[in-house]
Amino acid sequence: MNVEASFLDSLIQAVQCSRKYRDLQIPRATLEDILAYEIQHSATRKELEANFRKSLHNVIAPYLESIDYPDEAAAVLELRAQKPSTETLKAWCVSRMRLHASSRERLLFLESFYQTIFAKTGTPKTILDLACALDPLGLPWMDLPASTRFLAYDLHQPRLDFLQAFFDSFYPQARAIHQDILVESPTEAADCAFFFKEAHRLEKRRPGSNRELFAALNVRWLVVSLPSRDLSGHHSLEAYHTQLIERAIAGQSWQLTTDLAGDEILFFIQKHD
Numbered sequence: 001m002n003v004e005a006s007f008l009d010s011l012i013q014a015v016q017c018s019r020k021y022r023d024l025q026i027p028r029a030t031l032e033d034i035l036a037y038e039i040q041h042s043a044t045r046k047e048l049e050a051n052f053r054k055s056l057h058n059v060i061a062p063y064l065e066s067i068d069y070p071d072e073a074a075a076v077l078e079l080r081a082q083k084p085s086t087e088t089l090k091a092w093c094v095s096r097m098r099l100h101a102s103s104r105e106r107l108l109f110l111e112s113f114y115q116t117i118f119a120k121t122g123t124p125k126t127i128l129d130l131a132c133a134l135d136p137l138g139l140p141w142m143d144l145p146a147s148t149r150f151l152a153y154d155l156h157q158p159r160l161d162f163l164q165a166f167f168d169s170f171y172p173q174a175r176a177i178h179q180d181i182l183v184e185s186p187t188e189a190a191d192c193a194f195f196f197k198e199a200h201r202l203e204k205r206r207p208g209s210n211r212e213l214f215a216a217l218n219v220r221w222l223v224v225s226l227p228s229r230d231l232s233g234h235h236s237l238e239a240y241h242t243q244l245i246e247r248a249i250a251g252q253s254w255q256l257t258t259d260l261a262g263d264e265i266l267f268f269i270q271k272h273d
Contacts, residue, residue, distance in 0.1 A: 070162075132153060
């Protein structure tokens with residue numbers, strides 16, 4: 001379908017100004033990417049607008065939460081002034097991770113989760129945390145050297161502002177980056193990339209996107225986690241998610257091994273020695 005650039009721009013501006021999305025500051029490149037995909041699957045302008053809004057919601061829904069990130073960023077500064085012990089810092093991070101569903105689910109096995117990862121990858125000098133959400137608040141459990149660089153990528157600018165305040169206060173080698181990893185895959189060379197509980201969502205956004213992302217990453221290890229069971233806890237997702245990852249790396253010479261940490265399957269993709 002052919003549509004004028006002015007019409008596409010009006011759709012983008014409507015999203016950027018809407019009460020639902022304006023505070024997120026979604027990268028324009030993300031909105032353009034979703035529109036470009038939906039143009040190929042829409043017959044009319046009305047259908048395009050409906051498909052665009054539906055796809056956008058599917059992509060952004062996990063970001064629509066009630067956390068007041070400016071307040072949380074201010075709370076970081078208050079915590080820093082207290083010069084907290086490691087245990088106090090961990091307790092504070094747990095209280096914030098409880099506010100986010102994905103991070104909350106991992107709290108019961110947080111320490112063993114990272115122990116399992118680094119037992120396989122070794123201690124990285126540089127880590128990329130892709131579509132990071134609040135996962136970087138797990139840094140106190142990673143037991144990394146102070147020199148380890150940690151780059152966290154996400155679409156949600158207020159969340160990134162909060163994380164950067166956390167990094168500046170306690171992990172000065174870490175940085176929060178506002179970037180759509182599908183539209184603009186990170187080019188930073190790294191020992192390890194984390195991609196936790198997002199691969200299934202990325203594939204729904206655009207079929208084949210995991211394969212595209214995995215190939216673009218300049219990393220030695222890619223660690224992907226996915227739920228081992230559905231939300232009800234009644235049905236195993238191991239076979240389904242294993243096939244998802246195997247399709248993403250089919251034809252590559254990379255090595256794939258798996259492990260289980262809590263209720264998450266860990267897929268270790270070794271791209272090179």
